Amino acid sequence: MSHVFPRHTKSVLPTVAGGDGCYLIDAEGKRYLDCGDAAVSCLGHSNPAVIKAVQEQVEKIAFAHTGFMTSEPAEALADLLIEHAPGDLDRVYFVSGGSEATEAAIKLARQYFLEMGQPERRRVIARRQSYHGNTLGALSAGGNEWRRAQFAPLLIEMSHIAPCYEYAEKPEGENSFDYGQRVANELEAEILRLGPETVMAFMAEPVVGATLGAVPAVEGYFKRIREICDQYGVLLILDEVMCGMGRTGHLFACDHDGVAPDILCIAKGLGAGYQPIGAMLCSGAIYDAISNGSGFFQHGHTYIGHPVATAAALAVVRELTGRDLPARAGVMGDKLNAALESAFGQHPNVGDIRGRGLFRGIELVADRDSKAPFDPALGLAGKIKKAAVAEGLICYPMSGTRDGRNGDHILLAPPFIIEDAQIGELAEKLSRAISASLPR
Numbered sequence: 001m002s003h004v005f006p007r008h009t010k011s012v013l014p015t016v017a018g019g020d021g022c023y024l025i026d027a028e029g030k031r032y033l034d035c036g037d038a039a040v041s042c043l044g045h046s047n048p049a050v051i052k053a054v055q056e057q058v059e060k061i062a063f064a065h066t067g068f069m070t071s072e073p074a075e076a077l078a079d080l081l082i083e084h085a086p087g088d089l090d091r092v093y094f095v096s097g098g099s100e101a102t103e104a105a106i107k108l109a110r111q112y113f114l115e116m117g118q119p120e121r122r123r124v125i126a127r128r129q130s131y132h133g134n135t136l137g138a139l140s141a142g143g144n145e146w147r148r149a150q151f152a153p154l155l156i157e158m159s160h161i162a163p164c165y166e167y168a169e170k171p172e173g174e175n176s177f178d179y180g181q182r183v184a185n186e187l188e189a190e191i192l193r194l195g196p197e198t199v200m201a202f203m204a205e206p207v208v209g210a211t212l213g214a215v216p217a218v219e220g221y222f223k224r225i226r227e228i229c230d231q232y233g234v235l236l237i238l239d240e241v242m243c244g245m246g247r248t249g250h251l252f253a254c255d256h257d258g259v260a261p262d263i264l265c266i267a268k269g270l271g272a273g274y275q276p277i278g279a280m281l282c283s284g285a286i287y288d289a290i291s292n293g294s295g296f297f298q299h300g301h302t303y304i305g306h307p308v309a310t311a312a313a314l315a316v317v318r319e320l321t322g323r324d325l326p327a328r329a330g331v332m333g334d335k336l337n338a339a340l341e342s343a344f345g346q347h348p349n350v351g352d353i354r355g356r357g358l359f360r361g362i363e364l365v366a367d368r369d370s371k372a373p374f375d376p377a378l379g380l381a382g383k384i385k386k387a388a389v390a391e392g393l394i395c396y397p398m399s400g401t402r403d404g405r406n407g408d409h410i411l412l413a414p415p416f417i418i419e420d421a422q423i424g425e426l427a428e429k430l431s432r433a434i435s436a437s438l439p440r
């Protein structure tokens with residue numbers, strides 16, 4: 001009997017025994033094409049440079065508390081990230097994962113306004129159908145009803161405006177740009193409703209991952225969001241935990257929108273799965289406010305700036321930038337999109353195929369014309385996940401796309417080293433998994 005507390009207590013999982021490029025291998029020797037557990041593996045599972053970096057760092061020194069010492073890999077990684085970061089992001093705060101990054105961002109925004117003598121700024125606005133992590137602060141920011149429901153009494157009150165979700169929410173007859181401006185303007189309306197002097201930050205994902213299934217905002221949306229934040233002195237926090245680190249074809253997803261945040265959260269692809277690591281990047285102005293004020297960010301975890309984790313991430317970012325892998329994600333992403341269009345473009349239950357780079361989503365609908373989702377009681381996403389695993393394909397089907405438990409999508413986020421043949425394999429396996437799962 002296992003003593004591990006699994007995610008689903010009734011499921012029996014294969015045991016992972018190895019990895020080879022884009023494949024995971026279980027203890028029976030079965031190979032699974034890894035097209036996005038949760039968009040972590042950007043370099044595949046056997047990258048020699050990252051493995052070597054981890055081994056060398058463990059041998060040198062595995063841990064020293066950042067309250068006492070910094071480390072070479074942490075310093076070099078921060079330099080490299082800032083060299084490529086958008087806007088005036090100037091400092092990097094390392095954490096161990098995505099929720100820690102968004103949580104730290106919320107606390108940093110709060111402390112920034114305290115240092116600036118604006119203690120009444122305490123509210124965060126985010127969007128409906130969003131996910132920013134599972135710790136209570138991060139879960140409070142997220143607007144996914146199903147994830148929030150049972151913990152709601154413990155959550156901090158936050159406001160949620162509409163997401164920018166063109167396929168499901170743009171009325172026919174409205175053009176994309178106008179739609180984007182209109183939903184962005186909901187931020188302004190909400191800031192005015194709450195009182196600008198009480199709002200500290202707006203948080204959003206440039207390309208929405210888990211909750212919507214690789215949904216990018218329409219052109220102009222984030223530019224308008226940035227304008228509104230600037231007008232009311234509200235900090236813009238972008239959550240690139242899933243869509244960042246090259247996945248969308250740019251090292252940072254917001255580069256596509258031509259918008260730089262005040263605080264940027266990254267994780268997943270930063271460690272590429274070789275080590276658990278996340279980071280929060282902030283502007284020089286925010287850092288200076290704290291540095292010139294109390295001089296102490298009142299936050300911290302034992303493993304921030306962990307030498308082995310930062311050594312792994314340093315090797316990952318060197319691979320990404322040195323081999324121009326975000327550009328490859330862009331090229332292979334176009335090929336993946338073409339393969340998905342050819343496999344599912346005419347499928348009666350595929351309503352939308354979308355995304356950027358190697359971050360793609362397929363939305364499943366009961367009816368293409370009305371875009372009506374399937375009955376949640378069918379548990380379609382769960383069935384597809386199971387059927388895909390049986391086929392030897394790891395992907396990320398999710399329910400709750402539209403709201404609560406309504407709507408199903410499949411998120412695809414393969415490693416950037418994926419080849420043409422594996423894109424074909426992905427489309428074939430996914431096609432069989434979907435066919436086996438749809439109601440007859």
Ligand code: PMP
Pocket residue numbers: 038097098099100102131132133134205209210239240241242243267268
């Ligand atoms: N933000 C986003 C956008 C995410 O997709 C996730 C994880 N799926 C998180 C935050 C939380 O990251 P973690 O699971 O590493 O805590």
